[in-house]
Amino acid sequence: MIEILASPAFNTIQDLGRHGARGIGVSTSGAMDPVALAAGNALLGNEDGAAGIEIQTFPFRLRFQEDTTFALTGADHVSTLAGLSMRPWWCKRARAGDILAIGTPRRGARVYATFGGGLDVPRVLGSRSTHLRAGFGGLEGRSLQTGDVIPVGKPPQEAARRFDFGAAPPDVAIPGAGPRDDGVLRIRVMRAGEYDLFSEAMQARFWSTAWKVSARSDRGGYRLTGDKLTLDAPIEMRSHGVVAGVVQVPPAGEPIIQMSDANTAGGYPKMAAVIQADLWRLGQAAPGSFIAFRDVSYQDAVAAMAPVNDYLASLRAVADLYRQL
């Protein structure tokens, strides 16, 4: 069991999402940075999709009620275990009574705490992710709060001997995944259904603008400011399914990128869609940061997943080996 000692708003239990229930209006939820969650689980020998805590408001503190292995991944941050500083992208074994404290990230937006055996809350419609709007999943369908006690599942490998090692984060390990010096995060997108309805001037503006992730951005979606994209003839689309990463343009002209908690349906024209290989990077873009879009083909978008999958596979293989040393 772990006990939450301090958690500002909107920190939730998440796994890799709830898939297969969009048809009854249920959004997927799931970690905004699924690579960080999967990596944290891989360090511990858990399945990729074991549930952890997505921490996006700080400072966050918890107490271990029993000896527990855990890992911290995601945004680059400062943390302490029992008062001793701990490196990010690291796993450790905590003793009963130890307090883990996590401070505001230096870079990135979301830290993931994973636990050997995963958080053992009930699955709802196949997932342990919190669906805040509908109020189910996670812990009673809500954000974590002080005093919450959450059960941890049985760790996968009792015989493991070593729990004090780390990994290179994916934005370091994968070439080109890190931020550039100008502070603008390059995000690869594919054109989507209504791209051609925008004039050439508007298309050019879409690609050339450094868009700011506005303060009104959350797990539901990122609202972008910086310029306006307008259609010569406004269109009204019938409600249709959307997925995380879709870049929609409402009549006011400022794009919205739908994220993990987005509605299952939308009706705004779709300019583009963030490729799967870059969704996790976007999930670490904090309000106030800047992003720019780059056009890629379907083939390039598919190929871009290989380095991400390779990274996770090799992290898991090395961690499995290391735990047995």
Add this chain to the structure above:
Amino acid sequence: MSINQPSAPLVGAIEKSPKISLIGTLAMLVEAPGEFDLIQQGRIWALADAASSWPNVQEAVIGVTNVMLVFEQPPADIGMLAASIVELWHRLPGRKADGKVIEIPVIYGGELGFDLPAVAKHTGLPAREVIRIHSEGDYTVCAVASSPGFGYLHGLDPRIHMPRKSVPSLNMRAGSVTIGGMQTGVAALSSPNGWNAIGWASVAMFDPQREQPSLMLPGDRVRFRIDRIEL
């Protein structure tokens, strides 16, 4: 070939074929041509039924005269996939609205139907007439989307169409019976809502613990019954 690129041959260029476009590498949107009617919606239901059993299709998500296919892995050959969808579209008989009939007792007007006066004013009809027309309608669930259990209903009488609000109501209660443009529905969650509340029904639209969590499913029919009128 690739879709969504200017150089790509237009899939669906044949008259009355669906428009097919990608939303990233893991989703494909198939939009029926023509008007929003139950014939095209029935063809979408049939297409969704067929495609949801294809390998690699995680889910076929029904919308209003469209369906989004969500894939487990990026499809190897997008062009081939699009061609088989077009072929199926022309071959499949549409599905009728053959689901169950759901009767929903409504308290029209009153505290929770706070937009009824505005609808009456906009339509130029007395409130009682708006209620009569709404409760005599025969509605079909086209799709369940937007929030858990929320059904998009077809069949609203044009006399009581009412545009969505430009400023949404901040906290509309679950169960609110609403009109948004040419559609009507029952709010499944308490949340901000841009549709117009004309009444309220004490019905659990969604319960994740039920074997079938959503009361409404595509193809179901809905009848609203006057439980009480509060003017």
